[in-house]
Amino acid sequence: MMKYTGRIIITLVGIGLVSIVRMYGILYYNVPPNQFPLVGLFVVLVLWTLGSPYDKLKFLSERDVLTKLYNRRYMQKAFPKLFTLAARKQEKLILYFIDVDNFKLINDTHGHEIGDQVLQRIASVLTRHSSKRDLVVRWAGDEFLILSPNTDDYSKASMISSIQNELMLSSQELNFSISVSIGSAIYPDQAQSLDGILHVADQDMYALKLGAS
Incomplete structure (x- = not known):
């Protein structure tokens, strides 16, 4: 808004x-x-x-024009401030790296207009299952990020499960599969910079994607 x-x-x-x-x-x-x-x-x-x-x-x-989420530029600008604040409060942050599965196939099969609608739907799902303190970002074409202070295992499992379950319902509604692979990394345990935490979360996401294939 x-x-x-x-x-x-x-x-x-x-x-x-x-x-x-x-x-x-x-x-x-x-x-x-x-x-x-x-x-x-x-x-x-x-x-x-x-x-x-x-x-x-x-x-x-x-903001990203299509999804209305925060964009890459905003994330790069806000990230140092958020990490400094977390360090001052001695808090941890978790970064979720979210990649849409088989998005090229969706575009090729159903067209780019449907592909855009899929991205908008996924953005809405991510926003609904994030807290007010979370930062939800469209990072690249079919890649999204969620930066959250809720780093406990229960919050992580609950968020991922809720997102996947709602996308499963969307798949039934649209008559084709919509799913995402979600990797994660924790600051400062696994990395102390934006590039570092992105790399760790990205590697985790690809490991999960390969394991599911």
Whole structure:
């Protein structure tokens, strides 16, 4: 969902300026107070509109257009801050590396439009089964990430099971198989950098994929 940061900031600044001008006019020029409301309202509406392009640009810089998840750029920007915060609190983080199984076959068999719908559906499933503290990212074409502070075995097993079960139901609904392979790695136990933890989680995911084939 697109946030309103730009519109809110520029509108608040505008309201402040209108209030200053209004007070100045009342104190020094005896301007009746009731002459300002309509002008002030018009200014606020104009400023709100002017803030919209900033919000749209910020949204597109942080979000994947197709799935509305956070994108690779946002993950690369946010990751150092999240890891620094985790280290300060002496917390661990788990990174899930999620790859769509046989996605090329889905595209080749059913077309790219259906392929896009599959990615959107998977993104929705991942979001539904993540907590508010989790960061869900579309990393590449058919690759997704979830960064979570819930590193215990029960939370891990529960999340993976819930995702797989819902995708199984989606497969029955669409009459073709939708599944994902999910690898994981824990910071700082297995790696201390984004590249490092991605590599470990990616290797874990491929090991599981090969084991299932």
